[in-house]
Amino acid sequence: MSHKRIPKRKAALAAGSVAALGAAALLLPNANASQSHSDDATPKTFKATDVTDVASQLASQLGDTFAGSYYDAGKQQLVINVVGNDSNVVNQIEKAGAVANEVHNSTSTLKAAAKTLKADATIPGTAWAVDPKTNEIRVTADSTVTGTKWDTLTSTVKGLGSDVATVKKSTGTFKTFVDGGDAIFGGGARCSLGFNVTASDGSPAFLTAGHCGVAAAQWSDAQNGAPIATVDQATFPGNGDFSLVKYDDPNTQTNSAVNVGNGQSVEITQAADAAVGQQVFRMGSTTGLHDGNVTGLDATVNYPEGTVTGLIQTDVCAEPGDSGGSLFTQDGSAIGLTSGGSGDCTAGGETFFQPVTTALAAVGATLGTSDAGAGGAADPSASAGASDPAGAGDQSGGAVDPSASASASDPTGDAGDQSGAGADDGSGLVTATP
Template identity: 35%
Template sequence: MRRTTVLRSCLSAALLLSTVAAGAATQASAAPAPTAADRAAASPGLITAMQRDLGLSRAQATARLKAETKARTVERAAERAAGGSYGGSWFEAKSGKLVVAITDDARRTAVQATGARVTLVEHSERQLDAAMARIDRLDAPSGVSGWHVDAKSSSVVVGVVSAQKDDNDVQAFVARAREAGPVTVTETAKAPRTFAAGTVGGDPYYTGNVRCSIGFSVYGGFVTAGHCGQPSASVRGWDGSYIGNFQGSSFPDNDYAWVNVGSGWWTVPVVLGWGTVSDQLVRGSGEAPVGASVCRSGSTTHWHCGTVLAKNETVNYSQGAVHQMTKTSVCAEPGDSGGSFISGDQAQGVTSGGWGNCSSGGETWHQPINEILNRYGLTLHTA
């Protein structure tokens, strides 16, 4: 393992030890323990990245992280309170509140009691998910970029590539989708693609001649993107040294995989900041709502931030459709595939693909982390 990897591991260990020491000092002084929101907001590097990529002031970024941490808790309670009338939810950056859509106004008071704002919509999430499932059974042409349930419009949003919107196959797909349920059509600049890359220098892992990025440490290995390697494929570090093998991999339909770690390599609950921000400790996998800020770490473009645009989106790659993805406004480029998506100190998912780049901008999808953990029976390595 290279010297910088050892150094990073030592720094990560020091970071962990300082966290433990801080906790001990807190207990000794009988002061209130810092909350997850306080810990997330205390990272200067994360605040700096949010200022750069989201156009926020330092105070705005700090306040937003605290509000988003609260929104994750409110979202769970609000969904329970809404019951069968739940139509989805999203984080509203301007107010710092979670907005919950419901179909039955009789549920308004109960949902508001959780701390959420409430809006009435025509369709429940259950109805929209059923329409989404019907659309998933259709064969999509390359001019259709993907589709997802959108709580704000109370519909399934179907994305079509602008240059191909008048294509007969695209128009036929949209017509069939409308028969499946409420549909809103939007245009995208380009078709999505995966972000694997040929062998180049950097801080990657390699399988064959493909370079990808590590996602999150789990006990016994790490998770990453499925399109980066097939089961049993050998994985090498930056210097060609053996790390382990793909123990499971799925692509398309899904885009996730996990790799065992051995031969002198080890795992730590850290997402690299690449010198742009401080390395980020991972403390859990609480799912951020639509509208929340999210950041990505990858071996090509390193650290970039944006917001969650949609969940449960079917992405139509040239290799086939991938389901239940999360769409973000974060940029990415070849080689970033498999890398970490994190919100505050909560793991979100592994980079799959998108369109655009980090010079002109674009959109990127990630495969949610909790689905990967559940699929393979893995446990996230947390601080």
């Protein structure tokens, strides 16, 4: 089935959402993988979006012995870290279909270490998050952290104790990616529409990055165009990087879909929490469609503008023009909004995302629209490209088939300069440092 063309404004406003499970199947093979039920002692297979609920339940049951969890994508299994080798704890984990993994550091130990980092090493150009796969805090420093700053960081990490945290150097710089999927423009900045939502008062709105929301009060779907939406709430820096932007026309019709190029869109049916180890997809106007994996949760990033907490860390690449854009999964779940990071889609790097679930709760909005506009299923025979009339351009950076799309899976890749404005190719994000 071909994607039904919608007027320019509607197309521009739909880009950050996701429409049609047919497209999800095309984008993301194994989208219909389901949880299998077998003997209690045999690990079950899970979809990535199912593991957060199971992990949360086990965390409440296991108390202090619970030390984090992650998703083994290869085996489709949920791994639960535990401190100690209590057979009763292991039995509870296995009964839930998960795999028990004994580790050294408890959750309280890692939280205390993160608190120390915040107090003693909040240095612009640094970031940290717990890596449950290694049971350590992974600290990253960009190229600006040198001299006494580097000495302070490394001594703080060393003081946390053996095997509690590791630190690595990135050659790029941490900064926000001001650009987007379906491009939006405001105050000289270019950002990306993330996901269409319904505000608490029932009016149509969308989510984008908070640093976009503080850069300009009004936004347009065309460069130098008339404003179509006004910022209602914005958080940045601080406890997140998100903003709610309401359409000026209360009768605006929008899609709950992400534009993946060539007139194709992928339906977004729910908001979901991220799980370490799960595969995710990012759509951006600068670089197109790219995939990678979640590597950390509740990440702290010290941008030049200030510290942002509670972010998702990934090895998905991004470049200027990708800020505010959509992070989603193979089953059409909205996961995050592009915030920033270091690197590019040639060398790789780290990219951080605002969790959608947290943003929705904070602004009181609901994912999707109360009166969704047209949104057809993707044509499986169509190749990736930007046929969106909102401003199509080179879409070579992202193929519809994730096996063919560029993926920055090397978290140690050199980081490139993230400044400057990206070109509008209609993929759904925006760039230009405010």
